[in-house]
Amino acid sequence: MSTHEHDGERGARADESAARDEVSGAPASSGDARSASLDVTPDELRELARVFNELTLDYIESPTALPVFPETSAEAVAEIFRRPLPFEGADARSLARDCAEIIRHSRQSRHPRMFGYVASPAAPAAALASGFAAALNQNVTSWRSAPAATEIERTVVRWLAEMIGYAGEGSSAVCGGLLTSGGSMANLNALFVAQRTKAREAARDGAQDTSRGAQDISRSSAQDTSRGDAHDPSREGLWSAGAPMTVYASDQIHLSVTKAADILGIGREHVRLVPSDEKFRLDVRALRERIEADARAGLRPFCVVASAGTVSTGAVDPLADVARVARERSLWFHVDGAYGALAASVESKRELFAGLGEADSVSLDPHKWLYAPIDCGCLILRDPLRARTAFAGTEEGYIKIFERQEDEAFAFWDYGLELSRPFRALKVWTILRYYGARRVSASIEEDCALADYMAGQVGASDDFELLAPATLGICCFRYVPTGARRELEDAEDEEKHERINARLDELNARVMHRVQRGGVAYLSNAVLRGRFALRASITNFRATRRDIRVTLDAVCRAAREVEKE
Ligand SMILES: Cc1ncc(COP(=O)(O)O)c(C=O)c1O
Secondary structure, eight states: OOHHHHHHHHHHHHHHHHHTOTTTOOOOOGGGOOSSOOOOOHHHHHHHHHHHHHHHHHHHHOTTSSOSSOSOOHHHHHHHHOOOOOSSOOOHHHHHHHHHHHHHTSOOTTSTTBOSTTOOOOOHHHHHHHHHHHHHTOOTTBTTTOHHHHHHHHHHHHHHHHHTTOOOSSSTTTOEEEEESSHHHHHHHHHHHHHHHHHHHHHHHHHHHTTOOOOOHHHHHHHOOSSGGGOOHHHHTTTTOOSOEEEEEETTOOHHHHHHHHHTTSOGGGEEEEOBOTTSOBOHHHHHHHHHHHHHTTOEEEEEEEEBSOTTTOOBOOHHHHHHHHHHTTOEEEEEETTTGGGGGSGGGGGGGTTGGGOSEEEEOHHHHTOOOSSOEEEEESSHHHHHHHHOOOOOGGGOOOOOSTTTTOBGGGTSSOSSOOOTHHHHHHHHHHTOHHHHHHHHHHHHHHHHHHHHHHHHOSSEEEOSOOOSSEEEEEEOOHHHHHHHHHOOSHHHHHHHHHHHHHHHHHHHHHHHHHSSOBOEEEEETTEEEEEEEOOOTTOOHHHHHHHHHHHHHHHHHHHHO
16 A cells, blocks of 8 residues: 555544544544544554564464574674665565564574573563553653553552562551662662662761751751761762762672662772672671771761672572661661562572561562563662652652642652653563462472572583572583593692683683574573683573473583584
């Protein structure tokens, strides 16, 4: 159909829909029709729906139809997609052909042997609901802009809190938070709230110390800008903030925490990386020592970040012990559970997360272990008012809220960075409404059992060496050929050990790349105590024991090929 024909029909349809305007009752006349619109005819709409539905259904129904990683190159991909701006439109069938190319040139997150990074296949119900959310196109800034979506988001945040056993003071209904694009944004948001809260507490305490009696935090900081401890960073920035404020985390912390410190002006070197123990968990004694040393040196410790599932090995820090340190020193206690916190919903893993409930804030990612399509992270705060205070600024006229009832006056911009926000909550809501929390937790438990199974297979094989315990759903190991194994056993000094290990690092890096490009399975890597590890992260509700065996076979095959090169 030509573009011209489209336009003619569109005009007619605009008239029709105006005539059907049931709400205003205003009469339509032919002169009201738009000459340009992106609306489509009912037939075109059905054709578009058919095309995208078929693509989606085929994709979901055939998870192993294509290699995990496409046999392609940047050049081949650019050849297909790097095209001039299309000034004229195309029909749905031609879009479908392009989409088929997109599928063929994508890494297949749907595949049962996708074990790289932290990537889960999208739960089918949530994938389908995402199209609906896009059609609704709610801008979830506030209740007045998206009443249902706002209530649903506030509800799912509480559901997630309940799933992981994170009850705010008294009950889970007290805590609150918001959905974010992912764990990095949730951590940035958390660190911002932590820094502002603690800076203001210090300002208040400083003001009280000088017995000026100022109760109003903002007034007290505004009155005394010359003192570091009476400084209000929101108003003045960090230019005259006094001694650096410091954050504590283990050396296994996710890069998003140091990045957040950089963005917030805290400075990367003021994230004090404390050594982890032999199981890659934060060493609490070292934590105490570092905090005390910094405080003695005049720095201002304000926050400790513990991992509930480190990105490299899935280790869970001793949260209860970290909570105690935070309490004793009045530090903000943030838990980065972007990867692992949802495993707290699994009965057999709950013990690992003891102390989680004491955190001031928790990040967790539905787009990881709730199997929600990207993007969807979440930040939960024990006391959401802290976020509100942290983000409080001058209210611009154009976003002023006129609603008087508390829930109707609710706005997410008071709690986070974004103003325009998508209806992310629909994915989470669909997963929990359709599958139920029990079924999701059962799948997480099975993922963990598969990581355990893989660790068992690795341990029982002469080809491999396990490099970290499989605490949650991650298995880290390396390929060690018989010769190198013997050499390691015989090596009498550190230097020789180091040389053999360096060779193994290089070998394993090449093996990983070969496995990835081979398309049978997909692994990524971790660097553990300086050693290169192959890393399988299982957040994949399609994976089975057979997939684990096939993956290990693929690693062995790749290793033999690399050794022959
Ligand atoms: C522990 C941890 N924190 C934070 C993140 C960052 O999450 P995102 O990639 O959603 O920004 C990740 C990602 O893997 C993670 O594993």
